[in-house]
């Protein structure tokens with residue numbers, strides 16, 4: 001794994017992942033059904049290049065490996081998170097590519113320029129609050145995604161909690177995401193999901209699937 005990060009980074013997330021079991025995290029999903037359902041609608045081949053952006057220790061990776069996907073790339077700001085995910089996967093970890101990078105100021109991910117069939121983000125974009133961070137994320141997305149590729153983005157929806165992991169977040173509707181992504185992306189479908197946290201609390205997620213124009 002490339003851990004050559006510079007800059008302003010990941011103490012909050014490293015601490016969270018070092019201190020807590022994955023199953024107790026406020027975003028843990030044993031089976032990410034909404035994401036898997038929307039991903040199925042992309043009709044991607046098993047060889048598709050899929051970036052799990054801000055992967056943390058998501059169980060999505062286990063499910064995608066079970067389904068036979070061979071082009072998975074797990075990226076996160078937190079090396080601690082990715083190491084925990086690698087430990088859980090055991091020998092299956094070698095089937096993925098691993099990248100420690102900041103999606104809002106990406107460097108290492110530049111190696112995948114124009115190669116991604118799918119950019120998948122659940123609960124990452126909503127932490128980016130400044131115009132510079134949001135613009136940096138959008139630049140990375142546009143640089144890495146193929147024409148005709150998909151972006152599947154899940155964020156807290158309007159009216160739900162205003163913080164996640166103790167940090168302030170920005171809420172998005174599917175229309176907000178569509179406006180922000182701009183005319184080169186078409187909103188294919190979207191869903192509202194009521195997610196139940198391990199603590200029993202509930203959060204509304206906007207899941208939106210976009211296709212980039214050819």
Ligand SMILES: C[S@@+](CC[C@H](N)C(=O)[O-])C[C@H]1O[C@@H](n2cnc3c(N)ncnc32)[C@H](O)[C@@H]1O
Pocket residue numbers: 013027028029053054055056057058059075076077078081101102103104121122123124127164165
């Ligand atoms: C709430 S967790 C969600 C994790 C995972 N997507 C899931 O659904 O389980 C947010 C994740 O985003 C990562 N993250 C936060 N800001 C990031 C950034 N600027 N670049 C890359 N990863 C980031 C954190 O380290 C953390 O793993």
